[in-house]
Amino acid sequence: MLMDSGYQSYQQVDLDAQAASASPHQLVIMLIDGLLDELERVRGHVTEKRLAEKGAGINRCMNILVGLDSALDIESGSEIAENLHQLYDFCQVELYRASISNDLAKLANVEQVMHNIREGWVNFGQHV
Template structure:
């Protein structure tokens, strides 16, 4: 079974790498948010199952994704939208930290809602750009 999982994971990684290589910046942001949302779902399961090491690793991955999204913001020229996104990313980081410390799925749900709304906005932006 482990060999099958390893093969599937390798296939997924190759597929993800191919998608990222051909994606424009807008698509990359959507891919990052999708990956974040998937990881948040896994974290909730880890919290429920009391798999604390896996929860911690997942929280770390999510924080890294959010830091990457935040670092791509142009706060000088991005105006109010960039500033608002920065604040939402900062709040999400705090919620993830608190979720990790307290094993609190409600805080994970807060981040899911925020990131789903941001994703929806990015998706709409892509249709009008």
């Protein structure tokens, strides 16, 4: 257990260092990666019936989605921002439903949407 704690501390320091030097574009990808990692942990918690951990994980996913959504500039009238807002909202609803019913298919829906969004951000970054 102590080694896990040390490794987690190392990971957090590494993540903090990456975030400090990341561009806004890279930060979005990092947030999506964190969400996808947490979804995988939530899947394990659901499978093993660790309900408290599942709830905490879904809460972390929701917080990431709220953060991604709050960074959108909806007022500019951008169709992309509006579409992302709707996708983030869909993911939040699916996470809520997954939490209530322990439905792994709902988690898979969120995972698929977020993988697609991530791919878009990565491709966008290659053309900027």
